[in-house]
Amino acid sequence: MYDDHAWAKIGFKDRFAAVFSGMLAVYEPGFYDFWTASDDGSHLYVDGVPVVSNGGLHGTVKKRGSIRLTHGFHFLMVDFFENGGGAVLKLSYKGPDTDGNEWPIDAFVPPGFSEAADAHWREWPGNACRQNWA
Numbered sequence: 052m053y054d055d056h057a058w059a060k061i062g063f064k065d066r067f068a069a070v071f072s073g074m075l076a077v078y079e080p081g082f083y084d085f086w087t088a089s090d091d092g093s094h095l096y097v098d099g100v101p102v103v104s105n106g107g108l109h110g111t112v113k114k115r116g117s118i119r120l121t122h123g124f125h126f127l128m129v130d131f132f133e134n135g136g137g138a139v140l141k142l143s144y145k146g147p148d149t150d151g152n153e154w155p156i157d158a159f160v161p162p163g164f165s166e167a168a169d170a171h172w173r174e175w176p177g178n179a180c181r182q183n184w185a
């Protein structure tokens with residue numbers, strides 16, 4: 052989960068875009084719900100399929116999408132942009148693996164936010180990119 056504080060900590064304030072990707076392990080196959088809650092817009096793709104469409108300029112809005120997943124690893128990618136004011140990005144999911152509960156997806160966040168983890172994160176190509184909006 053990234054809020055204003057977390058974004059600022061990695062040097063992102065206003066007017067930037069970021070892309071995060073990672074793998075989600077699915078044990079029980081079936082239908083899974085995914086959510087993004089974001090300020091401003093975001094989109095979530097699972098195995099390249101658009102699942103959550105939460106684009107546009109807005110305060111924190113939470114949107115859901117569903118997809119059927121097989122047992123195994125699935126590739127998640129979320130794009131996000133922030134164009135002023137607050138900045139929030141939260142991901143969550145629910146399905147057979149979560150016993151019907153909505154669980155946060157925080158695997159994209161480096162554990163501990165230590166200086167070393169922050170430095171490693173910044174140097175990891177493709178995980179976060181900065182864009183100048185002239």
Ligand SMILES: [Ca+2]
Binds near residue numbers: 091133135136138
């Ligand atoms: Ca905003």
